[in-house]
Amino acid sequence: MSGRVRNIIATGKNYRKHILEMGHPIPDAPSFFLKPTSSVIGDGGTILLPHESQRVDWEVELAVFIGSRGRRASPKEAKALIAGYGVLIDVSARDIQIADMRQGNPWTVSKGFDTFCPLSEMRPAAEVEVNPNDTRLWLKVNGEMKQDSRTSDMIWNCEELVSRISQFMTLDAGDVVATGTPQGVGPFKDGDQVECGVDGVAQMRLSVKAEKR
Numbered sequence: 001m002s003g004r005v006r007n008i009i010a011t012g013k014n015y016r017k018h019i020l021e022m023g024h025p026i027p028d029a030p031s032f033f034l035k036p037t038s039s040v041i042g043d044g045g046t047i048l049l050p051h052e053s054q055r056v057d058w059e060v061e062l063a064v065f066i067g068s069r070g071r072r073a074s075p076k077e078a079k080a081l082i083a084g085y086g087v088l089i090d091v092s093a094r095d096i097q098i099a100d101m102r103q104g105n106p107w108t109v110s111k112g113f114d115t116f117c118p119l120s121e122m123r124p125a126a127e128v129e130v131n132p133n134d135t136r137l138w139l140k141v142n143g144e145m146k147q148d149s150r151t152s153d154m155i156w157n158c159e160e161l162v163s164r165i166s167q168f169m170t171l172d173a174g175d176v177v178a179t180g181t182p183q184g185v186g187p188f189k190d191g192d193q194v195e196c197g198v199d200g201v202a203q204m205r206l207s208v209k210a211e212k213r
Contacts, residue, residue: 006174008035008117009165010061010090014180015153021183030156030164033107035090035178039117043204048115048211049188053093056188059181060139060147060196062132063088064158065122066175070166078162081171084122085132085158087202088178089139089194091116094187119176120202130200133157137182139196149182151198 012031013019019026041047049056067083090111097110134152138145151157156164161177188194190210197203 004174005037005040005119005176006172008037008040008176008178009169010035010111010178011156011161011180014155014161015149015182016155017149017153017183018181018185021185026155030161032165033111035117036112038114039091039112041115041118041206043120043206045118045206046115047089047091047118047188047194047206047208048113049190049208050093050113050211051213053096055094057092057094057185058139058141058146058188058194059090059092059185060137061088061090061178061181062137062151062158062198062201063119064132064162064177064179066162066171066177067173069170069172071170073163073166075159075163078159078166081162081166082125082158083173084124085128085198085201086120086122087196087198087204088120088176089118089196089204089206090178090181091118118204118206120204123201128201132198132201135201136199138199139184139194141186141188141192141194143193146186147182147184149184151179153182154180
């Protein structure tokens with residue numbers, strides 16, 4: 001991923017089938033959290049499995065790249081803020097996340113380890129010939145399809161998410177919005193080879209390695 005990433009705003013619980021997979025009710029509003037820019041790696045990079053976690057999961061997502069400044073934008077206005085799209089993996093230390101959820105703690109640790117945000121290059125919006133709100137989103141591990149869905153399963157589409165985020169924080173060029181993950185989340189293991197993509201937008205290949213103490 002070239003260029004400076006300013007903020008990474010990630011969305012929780014935005015795919016209907018994934019929410020049902022987790023046994024959770026459909027939310028009334030999206031939830032958001034931040035991932036640190038130090039977690040970003042690009043295509044061809046290596047996801048490190050930290051020794052602090054016993055389960056690190058994949059979550060493939062459509063990434064929305066913000067290209068201009070905006071605050072309190074309507075969904076229609078939000079579309080003009082979007083410079084392009086890509087693919088992202090919201091890598092998650094699931095055991096740490098569950099423990100923090102039980103204590104009412106934020107997800108900063110479980111979502112924030114180094115290498116926990118593989119992010120593709122941006123495909124400019126003008127070059128995207130598919131509808132980002134209705135295209136195939138997928139992830140393979142060692143050649144086996146693990147996540148295979150369409151972005152149309154999102155409860156809140158790209159423009160709606162950007163609009164909602166802009167109500168509480170000013171968005172600007174360099175910001176990236178992760179739009180949530182579909183069903184099929186599961187754990188990485190040392191040595192895995194990962195492929196993921198958003199059809200008509202971007203693809204990535206990554207490797208997985210257990211971090212040495």
